[in-house]
Amino acid sequence: xxxxxxxxxxxxxxxxxxxxxxxxxxxxxxxxxxxxxxxxxxxxxxxxxxxxxxxxxxxxxxxxxxxxxxxxxxxxxxxxxxxxxxxxxxxxxxxxxxxxxxxxxxxxxxxxxxxxxxxxxxxxxxxxxxxxxxxxxxxxxxxxxxxxxxxxxxxxxxxxxxxxxxxxxxxxxxxxxxxxxxxxxxxxxxxxxxxxxxxxxxxxxxxxxxxxxxxxxxxxxxxxxxxxxxxxxxxxxxxxxxxxxxxxxxxxxxxxxxxxxxxxxxxxxxxxxxxxxxxxxxxxxxx
Amino acid sequence: xxxxxxxxxxxxxxxxxxxxxxxxxxxxxxxxxxxxxxxxxxxxxxxxxxxxxxxxxxxxxxxxxxxxxxxxxxxxxxxxxxxxxxxxxxxxxxxxxxxxxxxxxxxxxxxxxxxxxxxxxxxxxxxxxxxxxxxxxxxxxxxxxxxxxxxxxxxxxxxxxxxxxxxxxxxxxxxxxxxxxxxxxxxxxxxxxxxxxxxxxxxxxxxxxxxxxxxxxxxxxxxxxxxxxxxxxxxxxxxxxxxxxxxxxxxxxxxxxxxxxxxxxxxxxxxxxxxxxxxxxxxxxxxxxxxxxxxxxxxxxxxxxxxxxxxxxxxxxxxxxxxxxxx
Numbered sequence: 001x002x003x004x005x006x007x008x009x010x011x012x013x014x015x016x017x018x019x020x021x022x023x024x025x026x027x028x029x030x031x032x033x034x035x036x037x038x039x040x041x042x043x044x045x046x047x048x049x050x051x052x053x054x055x056x057x058x059x060x061x062x063x064x065x066x067x068x069x070x071x072x073x074x075x076x077x078x079x080x081x082x083x084x085x086x087x088x089x090x091x092x093x094x095x096x097x098x099x100x101x102x103x104x105x106x107x108x109x110x111x112x113x114x115x116x117x118x119x120x121x122x123x124x125x126x127x128x129x130x131x132x133x134x135x136x137x138x139x140x141x142x143x144x145x146x147x148x149x150x151x152x153x154x155x156x157x158x159x160x161x162x163x164x165x166x167x168x169x170x171x172x173x174x175x176x177x178x179x180x181x182x183x184x185x186x187x188x189x190x191x192x193x194x195x196x197x198x199x200x201x202x203x204x205x206x207x208x209x210x211x212x213x214x215x216x217x218x219x220x221x222x223x224x225x226x227x228x229x230x231x232x233x234x235x236x237x238x239x240x241x242x243x244x245x246x247x248x249x250x251x252x253x254x255x256x257x258x259x260x261x262x263x264x265x266x267x268x269x270x271x272x273x274x275x276x277x278x279x280x281x282x283x284x285x286x287x
Numbered sequence: 288x289x290x291x292x293x294x295x296x297x298x299x300x301x302x303x304x305x306x307x308x309x310x311x312x313x314x315x316x317x318x319x320x321x322x323x324x325x326x327x328x329x330x331x332x333x334x335x336x337x338x339x340x341x342x343x344x345x346x347x348x349x350x351x352x353x354x355x356x357x358x359x360x361x362x363x364x365x366x367x368x369x370x371x372x373x374x375x376x377x378x379x380x381x382x383x384x385x386x387x388x389x390x391x392x393x394x395x396x397x398x399x400x401x402x403x404x405x406x407x408x409x410x411x412x413x414x415x416x417x418x419x420x421x422x423x424x425x426x427x428x429x430x431x432x433x434x435x436x437x438x439x440x441x442x443x444x445x446x447x448x449x450x451x452x453x454x455x456x457x458x459x460x461x462x463x464x465x466x467x468x469x470x471x472x473x474x475x476x477x478x479x480x481x482x483x484x485x486x487x488x489x490x491x492x493x494x495x496x497x498x499x500x501x502x503x504x505x506x507x508x509x510x511x512x513x514x515x516x517x518x519x520x521x522x523x524x525x526x527x528x529x530x531x532x533x534x535x536x537x538x539x540x541x542x543x544x545x546x547x548x549x550x551x552x553x554x555x556x557x558x559x560x561x562x563x564x565x566x567x568x569x570x571x572x573x574x575x576x577x578x579x580x581x582x583x584x585x586x587x588x589x590x591x592x593x594x595x596x597x598x599x600x601x602x603x604x605x606x607x608x609x610x611x612x613x614x
Binding site: 029033035082085086089095096097099100101103104105106107108109110111112114115219223226230234259261262264265268269271272275276279 | 403581
């Protein structure tokens with residue numbers, strides 16, 4: 001029973017990080033119709049940004065959470081016009097072009113990171129690195145969970161409680177009509193993509209602090225982001241809460257009760273089945 | 288062969304024969320290569336042939352039909368594992384194993400195709416991707432595949448033999464794709480689905496059946512190439528024949544050359560494979576290749592979404608040819 005309880009807690013804590021990983025990703029799909037293959041690489045770059053910051057400044061890794069958010073927001077804001085141009089071209093398949101462009105971006109990021117930093121894994125240090133609370137809840141994971149949930153709630157509050165958020169949701173429903181109502185869709189798209197890059201970069205710092213970081217880590221988190229967003233319903237941001245916790249539970253449950261090597265098989269088969277049976281996500285609220 | 292083709296199309300006679308001439312020229316070059324290149328360079332040429340064939344087959348579903356499969360590596364892997372297991376564990380001869388591999392790859396696509404092809408756009412892309420990853424994980428946990436340790440085949444070191452195998456497969460793929468996509472009713476049907484699926488259905492095209500056929504055809508060739516590749520490299524594991532790079536390169540080569548064009552994937556496949564090998568030979572660097580490839584993809588998508596082949600088509604624009612169907 002203790003083992004079961006521990007597994008559930010671990011799963012929930014793990015799932016919390018996936019929330020922040022997938023929230024921005026889901027919004028980017030909803031508003032911009034872009035499936036960003038580079039999501040895992042933003043995670044990787046976020047982790048490395050914190051790593052190098054720590055190497056030079058010798059301060060706690062969590063100091064870089066806001067720094068990474070701002071820097072990645074700027075980066076995403078700057079890149080978005082290119083993506084906007086790609087998905088607005090008059091080719092046969094603008095959606096495909098967006099997909100392929102972000103795929104190229106992810107390959108570029110991964111290849112550059114591997115060339116510059118090699119294959120060796122590294123780790124981040126934080127003041128919580130070796131603390132442990134009752135029932136063996138590592139302080140680090142609890143902090144990451146709380147931070148991730150708080151950041152995502154703030155993000156959702158921004159979406160549902162501000163005028164800009166309203167404009168973003170309007171653009172997600174119908175880009176052309178929103179533009180007719182005076183929403184500056186192009187600028188908004190940049191803000192959305194910036195928010196997404198910032199959130200995902202922060203997820204990278206948390207993940208890097210809990211696990212380790214290497215230029216190859218991206219692919220795994222791209223997988224998880226896809227899973228969470230599809231299960232939660234593509235484009236429906238609140239859905240990621242349920243789906244992310246579920247993914248965390250699947251991860252820990254299969255590892256404890258079956259075998260770690262089945263974990264990925266389960267994730268992919270489930271992802272495929274959900275798409276086939278209920279493409280709007282388990283809550284049925286996706287676009 | 289050319290008589291029904293000329294009859295089917297009507298006016299533009301010269302343009303259609305030029306395509307066949309191009310194919311004939313390709314065959315002549317493929318036949319002549321072993322007399323010029325030896326050893327290492329012949330192996331590079333073998334790889335070029337294989338990747339051209341893979342890009343051409345992916346183009347059937349991704350380029351002509353407009354359904355972007357991010358999981359075509361799965362069928363390559365099915366072919367590779369079938370040949371590896373049949374030859375190493377059951378002592379089946381290579382040609383028979385290769386044919387069985389092709390059949391199994393097509394069967395796999397016929398099983399997963401119907402449910403998956405109901406999805407469109409991003410959903411289809413993610414579903415095929417998830418499926419391919421599931422295949423890779425399956426090969427990792429199953430006993431018969433040897434798990435992560437892989438499977439070894441009876442080694443055969445004969446550069447000319449493998450060049451000949453790939454040459455036959457590539458020419459077969461090229462001619463079959465040309466006839467199916469550019470010279471048949473089926474080709475018109477898949478292009479109609481790409482342009483507007485609802486209108487295509489309204490015109491009486493059985494879109495589901497046509498899509499499943501296109502998916503199966505474009506899975507059949509990669510399964511054959513996978514089988515030949517397994518025998519060629521004599522050792523395979525889940526990462527080498529089911530990993531992401533296989534699918535990724537198929538897509539990128541087709542895109543680089545020109546999606547939905549006949550000659551584009553040949554161009555893209557040859558160029559990218561040679562770039563990769565050159566980087567490897569002169570800088571023994573596999574990671575810079577990734578960075579360069581990614582950068583090239585971004586450039587192509589932004590500035591030349593119709594692929595490199597569009598540089599050549601511009602000069603032909605005034606001649607009424609089969610390529611002019613894009614309106």
